[in-house]
Amino acid sequence: MPSYTVTVATGSQWFAGTDDYIYITLVGTEGCSERSLLDKPLYNDFERGAVDSYDVNVGEDLGELEVVKLEKNKYWVQDDWYCKYVTVKTPSGDYVEFPCFRWLVDDKEVVLRDGRARLPQDDKTRMAKQHRRKELETRQKIYRWKEWQPGIPMSIDANKHSELPRDVQFDSEKGVDFVLNYTKAIENLCVNQFMHMFQSSWRDLCDFEAIFVRIKNTISEYVMQHWKEDFMFGYQYLNGCNPVIIRKCSKLPEKFPVTHEMVEDCLERDLTLEQEIQAGNIYIADYEILEGITANSTDPCTPQHIAASIVLLYKNVQNKVMPLAIQLGQTPGEDNPIFLPSDGQYDWMLAKIWARSSDFHTHQTVTHLLRTHLISEVFGIAMFRQLPCVHPVYKLILPHVRFTIAINTKAREQLICESGIFDKANGTGGGGHVEMIQRAMKTFTYKSLCFPDEIKSRGVESQEELPFYFYRDDGNAVWEAIKSDEKVQKDEEIQAFVKDVCSFGMQDFDSCEFPKSLKTRKELIEYLTAIIFTSSAQHAAVNFGQYDWCSWIPNSPSTMRKPPPSKKGVADVQLIIDSLPDRGRSCWHLGAVWALSQFQENEVFLGMYTDEHFIEKPVKDAMKAFRKRLADITSTIKRRNEGKKLPYYYLSPDKIPCSVAV
Template identity: 70%
Template sequence: MIYTVTVATGHQWFAGTDDYIFLTLVGSEGNSERTLLDKPLYDDFERGAVDSYAMTVSNDLGEILLVKIEKRKYWVHDDWYCKYITIKTPQGEYREFPCYRWIADDKEVELRDGKARLPRDDQTQIAKQHRRRELEQRQKFYRWKEWHPGFPLSIDANSHKDLPRDIQFDTEKGVDFVLNYSKAMENLYLNRFMYMFQTSWTDFADFEQIFVRISNTISDYVMQHWQEDFMFGYQFLNGCNPVVFEKCNKLPDNFPVTTEMVDTSLERNLTLEEEIKEGNIYLADYKILDGVPANATDPCTMQYLTAPICLLYNNLRKKLVPIAIQLKQEPGPENPIFLPTDAKYDWLLAKIWVRSSDFHVHQTVTHLLRTHLISEVFGIAMYRQLAAVHPLFKLLLPHVRYTIAINTKAREQLICECGLFDKANGTGGGGHVRLVQRTMEDLTFQSLCFPEAIKMRGVESKESLPYYHYRDDSQMVWDAVLGFATEVVNIYYDDDEAVQTDTELQAFVKDVFVYGLKANKSSGFPKSVKTIRKLIEYVTVIIFTTSCQHAAVNFGQYDWCSWIPNAPSTMRRPPPTEKEVVDLEYIIESLPDRGRSCWHLGAVWALSQFQDNELFLGSYPDEHFIEQPVKEAMENFQKNLQGISNRIAERNKDKKLPYYYASPDRIPNSVAM
């Protein structure tokens, strides 16, 4: 009996191997001999190669249940990336066995065929035992660890090289923060300023020395208009942190703004209270920063944080503009409310303080916690609890690609004690840790459900806020993801009972709740999923968070934060306690010095880059699914996403401020940067 075995090796760097590869076919009627795959006079398993072999077996093996791969050292340890194996039986039937993983050291790997199966679908002892062994093995390698008290649990690995080979980057150099920052400093001609590390700039124009060489359309526009109120307000809608403002239904007790203060800013001949009732007033409150310690790692430079409250007005042109700013949470004589009618530099510095506070909340809460760390929780739980043949594993795997690796690298170099984060950020030295801890206390599952999050903030009305492109574009993507998740889930789950009896799914959801959310019941994260509808929502949250939400808050960092005065990463003078004391020199002395400006610019540039081999939303080159209905669902998903991209491109034509961060052709599948 002749079985034809075809083996495909990946195209990644160093994917090929010179090691010995042995294969055993495990069938329902028996097993083949352990066979060395070797073609004399040929180099087997070269990068990108597809090699075929004839295996002679004395008896019909029946249905091929498993393919067992063994790699044995030839000369030195040589990792191998196997894409897939196909088997042609003596009867001419083809069976596909997806692999798409690294086989490292002297390892043995057992592959199931490509058909997705729920636990209940496995009827043979061989299949059940394989499933159990696979998960037991994974749980040994994917262990939870508390990196810092109050954080979601993360992977138990101290460095990138400690991770399981399957989730490491193909080349670690591409995600080495120290190396990337050094390259950024060199490429952006910033090193020439480092010898003046702690010296101040002379005026706003002086910042152009590190800006003009790398400017682009949006950052140029920001540089030219950053002092204007309309630009300040626009960033709440479509900047890199478009999730912090909300409709104001009642002024906070600690923010005593009166109609008399803001009357000249109101355009509808209404009192402030009437404007609030009409839904024209919005609020950005940074109270989460209150009491967070400022960076004190540099004894030569004092750094400061504050927790401002900003009142925004939706004017007759449907544009948000600031009308009142209080720089600290507790009102009083030494905490004045700054207004557009104040002296030019008083009002400008108040807005700068809000922008700096927004930068800190964006970096640590919106970006780090709510996309990176939460996505890692989903990824670890997936590897621990879902077998490779589970349809949800196949569906979610592309959306956690490299996430655990990038987060491990960040903990190793970026947000650790004395890491790169401490060099330029006012929340370095531990403030960023406090921010994550505080946010975790209030983080909810509902806030990750995009439509619900928008409604909770009261910003769902397109009539009131017609230029809120983040909301509108992200809603289109959410709907497309929801439709895709619905199609795939309905292929494998016939009814709610199928969901309830899926032991792996329930273990996955429980792992997320217990370890990711520390079993915090008030978070609203489910500890089990009981209906198809809730499962679809859960899957949609994962895919949306790891793709669209991350893209929307990550890839605009250089556009909006490269002009330093618009997004200061730290402030070197405390917020003013009275009016009419601020001049240009006061502001320049408050802004980051030359060295910290350079570090900041290098950081936002590096963090805004795509990976070299980025895979964008809806792109699934690794064929984990072999079923035609799923492939059709993928095609529908891709068509929907392309339609969204086209609509966004059409809207952006000739726009001075195009918004494209939630365009599917710019949304990576996963959090990998």
């Protein structure tokens, strides 16, 4: 009687094991085994991290194995089980791998195909085609689109984390509880003693050190020491938390009437301002998106204010980017002066603080939330809806949407919801952040996710013209490493995936220009690279530096309590203190940027593939080569950073998580 040896691996994450009954059925081209209970008498099967083997006897050889069916039935109470994989040794001695890497919940079953990647046209048998179709039909009922707010990318149809499909939930919900994490952060940072004085102002700028003494690092300390200096202000446009705003200025906008006479004392090349522009030495940062955004009014006792600043920047002869002029509103006039380095010390300091606050809001809501979190969720939902497990693109993308749907759902549940944590500290809380996303969607394009195109669109692609832009240089290196030329032919599932992203996830906005189909291999490579880069490298670049650059409150105020100055000569230390966040909001802000800058426990970094969805040797060889390219980039970045007071490491591959998970 032919015998098959079945090996079943249980996951090692929390609660992965089960006491429920597990059954298996083997289905081949020549027959089907009976439904067999996998059980070893006097032995506790399917414990967390266990690998258990069983013999399954059949009446005759089953031929080539097509699928393996696993079933879980309740023993005492429902006990979820996480299966990593099943391996079957056939009577002829061959081994067939069936990757699973998913949860079996309730009295449910899962049907697995072997680990070879297959396009739709590769499936020839009726069973294979039927399995493929049924899997997607089931998933489309589970992973449903929902509009969280009008005019923004669609999200998963779940109001809270516990309503999500089990396969996309966190292993431990406790680990991503924002309220718990922020409370823990505030305790760890020893700032809870200030919380009872929630609305009281600090007495002096030095007082901010009182909530800055517990956790320091090289960059945050350097920021605290040098935040008043113009070079530090300008440097952040290249390598700070939000290095995507600066663009080359080819012509001064009419709304920002800076003249040569205003800035000539700051120009170092014996050129006029217009000549400096023509020479490519002038850059601009325009926060127009903040114009008219509703400021946080959740606390009527403490009015909060927002400014749509415009900043002119100058690359000097030392190739440092320095602020040249700042206007705190979009409409020029007597009540909206242009602040200059030649102004009084406190006028210029306050103008820079306002510009940094504008940058903070744009970073948090557009650069970070919209352009990494929300768009990665769209890709993830569409993937689950349109690509079966055997599709090579599913196998490729899956590690890069790990926990993304979960973290976004948790954010909507606790962080960016009405009366959520976002409202406690941020000037755009109370609905302004939603307005910003809606406005940003009008200019958000697919090409802006393609790193080389985005860099070129801002006119900052040249290393000679703009050196020391490490975000650009490291980003280009990682983009090229991710870029794959593996042959993946066009098929209807890929087309359905791309169309789902555009027509449903992005709500078919005309302005976004997301493709509805992919016609060439080159287009597919770019599309997949954009997905992977956005969810890994781009998120790392704009997320994990938040404590470094934003923990010193005057350098990145999350809100301002006084309106922007409407004339020069009125600023002093007291006005600056009264404008900056009060003690309570400063504490919430500090706890937030600390918590958001932490890696997940058991983080999976770029190039790590803890779940083996691909079993083919050529693919495994490609993964090995990919890791080698990443290791080379890591070594290059490490050498460049040696001895630097401001090292740039956010795009070092060994510090880039695979997915948006925090």
